[in-house]
Amino acid sequence: MDFKRHIAARIGAEGLSEDELYSKLALPPNTEMGDFALPCFRLAKTLRKPPVRIAEEIRDGYPADDALVKEVTAVNGYVNFKIDRAFWAQETLGEVLKKRERYGASSEGAGKVVCIDYSSVNIAKPFHIGHLSTTVLGSALYKLHKFLGYEPVGINHLGDYGTQFGKLISAYKRWGSREEIEKGGLRALNALYVRFHEEAEKDPALEDEARAFFKKIEDKDAESVALFEWFKELTLKDVGRIYDLLDVHFDSWAGESFYNDKMQPVVDELREKGLLKESDGAQIVDLEAYGMPPCIILRSDGASLYATRDIAAAIYRKDTYDFYKCLYVVAYQQNLHFKQFFKVLELMGKEWAKDLIHVAYGMVSLEEGAMSTRKGRVVYLEDVIARCIEKARAIIAEKNPSLENKDEIAKTVGVGAVIFGALYNSKIKDITFSYDKVLNFEGETSCYVQYTCARANSVLMKGGSARGYAAQEVLPQEFEVIKQLSDFPAVLHEALEKYEPSYIARYAVDLAQKYNKFYFDCKILGAAEGEKNFRLALTEATLITLKNALSLLGIGVPEKM
Ligand code: ARG
Secondary structure, three states: OOHHHHHHHHOOOOOOOHHHHHHHOEOOOOOOOOOEEEEOOOHHHHHOOOHHHHHHHHHHHOOOOOOOEEEEEEEOOEEEEEEOHHHHHHHHHHHHHHHHHHOOOOOOOOOOEEEEEOOOOEOOOOOEHHHHHHHHHHHHHHHHHHHOOOEEEEEOOOEOOOOHHHHHHHHHHHHOOHHHHHHHHHHHHHHHHHHHHHHHHHOOHHHHHHHHHHHHHHOOOHHHHHHHHHHHHHHHHHHHHHHHHHOOOOOEOOOHHHHHHHOHHHHHHHHHOOOEEEEOOEEEEOOHHHOOOOEEEEOOOOOEOHHHHHHHHHHHHHHHHOOOEEEEEEEHHHHHHHHHHHHHHHHOOOHHHHHEEEEEEOOEEEOOEOOEOOOOEOOEHHHHHHHHHHHHHHHHHHHOOOOOOHHHHHHHHHHHHHHHHHHOOOOOOOEEEOHHHHOOOOOOOHHHHHHHHHHHHHHHHHHOOOOOOOOOOOOHHHHHHHHHHHHHHHHHHHHHHOOOOHHHHHHHHHHHHHHHHHHHHOOOOOOOHHHHHHHHHHHHHHHHHHHHHHHHHOOOOOOOO
């Protein structure tokens, strides 16, 4: 049962819709004040009345015979609602235990396709720590959309086009060997790339050779294309291993080169609509009126650019999927690029340009310091994951030496730590990844949440899952858990609206903390029969909800830890 909805529907406030009221109803930090609060400050402008008065009027207008809401008060511009706790508890537990792994799911997105462009790796370039956020953020948004009834389309917009492939072929032919590359995969390819840049500094003629090889790929020269395809295959094999570990999936792998034959119509349309201008031989769309540098469509040698491909890709996606929204989960360093090509599409008269959304995120660095692909100073994501698994294994071996399946569990815990570490903070923040922090069992971490799940599991193994239970007098510690449980659907809704999986991560830590407080303060197995059953139900509902939250982030839960 959605209490917020219940209350919102009964508040009489002229000029405000139920949905507006619904979105403003919040859980106050202090339960003593009320169970839900409606802050009236933001309403003051719309209603042209002081907040204190609005609050009083809403209080006076609330139906007195509502069995669910026990008390309505107005305090300092807030309306506070107190709910019958036993009723609330009974309803919430009933809902979670009935819906189980579907608890929190909804059909609010039914019929809406949402394209999500994420991870979008570059062929033959290292898959490094910088790709962590786009990969796990995008994947979490994918799962979340699906859970809320949308039809997500996961797209890996591969970076499989560009002059760097000419460089790579040149380097491979000069210094590479098939065996070495087969064995070393992406790392060996990157070593070649680094070597090319070192040698090209001494011998600039190499750059011409690279350009020539790139031209050969474009002209579909068999040998060059075969080499490129091989590089691509090696890359996808390497990144596939990481996607498997992180439980990340895609529906489409259409990369930049997929649009090779889809750009001419774009150029034609731009020209027809009078949007193309020549500038130093290049074809551009002037964006000065919008305070941006021009968007270059064709270079002076006729080559297309990253933006040209993105424009063609957006049109293709609209035609193919008829998306409701198209999200691009890409670092904020590319803010300008997205603003520019979104604008170009708008100028072309695509009314759906407003549905393109750049989901920007901040940088991840390691405590060890910055990296540089060209110079070969790279922190491979695979190494970061491996190290987390290793550390998790050591911690688990120390905490619980007799545990079975240690390897499996260390993997779940280690991978979870990497994902959670990247998702815990608001996405736009730059973060410094710290192994000790993400694997702190007492911190705000996935292992803390996983450990809480293991604790709940062990309670249920001993006590059995609750059959009949009835909430009578609900203690504050129990009530905190109940409230948190009932807030889950609303948190998911918010997380989707704001494209913030961090809300789910924080929610999980909050719920785990509240459950642990309850666990340490209240007897479960030793309580009287009625109370025991209620507390077992509370425990089971918590476990279900924590699992659901983590699984939306791509994180598993071991039964024991
Ligand atoms: N491959 C690009 C990069 O690594 C990201 C592509 C993002 N997606 C897009 N449609 N532009 O920077």
